[in-house]
Amino acid sequence: MSQPPPHPELTPQFCFNTTALKDFLRISRASIDDSITQNLNALFTPSTAGFDPSSTSTRNPRASYTKQIPRSSCNTFKTQALFPSWQSRSDVLNYCASVATSPDPEDPEFPLREVEDVKDRERIVDERLDPYSARFFPREARTEMLAAVVRQERGVESIVRARSWKVVGERCGEDWRDWEQAMNDWQKAKRSKRPFA
Template sequence: MPPSGSMSQTSPHLTPHFCFSTTALRDFLRISRSSVDDTINQQLNALVTPARAGFDPSSTLHRASRPLARQVDAQSCRGFKDKALFPSWQSRSDVLNYCALVATSPDPDDPIRIEAKNEKNQEMVVDERLDPYSARSLLNEPRTEKLASVVRQERGIENIIRSRTWGIVKERCGETVETWEEALAGWQRANAQL
């Protein structure tokens, strides 16, 4: 959970229902990613101190090649990482870890299990020639398996996004920590001591 006053989105109220609603889960992840990771260059640009002399109109006389990304001062970078980037990553990790736990737990409310139990209780025999859809519940996977698949997929996406974002942070902030995993672990250790 991000600290209060954080610029990132906080975790939603975590319940199994939230996880099984894969649309809500994916929406949370998409919105969180778009607020920090997808706009990383713009956010870092906003941290760069504007020119002290103000806007120079002569700067528009010549078209220049793409300007090099400007370095962001260490204090601004640290504040951005501590208040926005890492809390956002931690929030998404918390959600994915919780939903992974839900996906590996027994699900007494699984509609497929309930339907199978009801059919077994009724001991109904249906001829598939008369009702070709009678076996449809056998084709469906339990929702815990569907959730586990979504969590695996989203963790893969998360890894790609964090690697890309960390590469930009390293370049713009002069960061020496090699991987996002090491950087996040360091932030977690520092916050655990508070």
């Protein structure tokens, strides 16, 4: 069973380095969610029932998933790999979202943006001479860029989790809960130190 990557140290510098942030999310998704079928296949041990020689006499065009993975193996996978990976990514995205909404006194481009704003206010625009003279593209603050990255990654995260939860439901037996409810139940069980079901 794959293990999620280690939780990064949460600092504003980590968040503002959007390449590092995206790399952590990509690697975490690749180790658990993108390889969910392989992870679940590793839990299924067909040899426990013994080998049936008649099974080789016919060809099946597609692998049959009618046999469910044992519930205990599925619960172990969910509690030790899937949900911790999701929680780690949620922690990182929540932290970076709080950094994006906080004041940023250390923004290295703040003085440059101030100068550009002053120049823009002093500019005289005569659209008869140059119809493009009114164009002005202000620099985005790094907190605004980080907020956009966090919004985008949260959207990706929602899609990835829904897809993974669908595969888990198909292989482990249908669960009446959606992924958000199952994750909330796992978090409650973890806080109260009772087994997750």
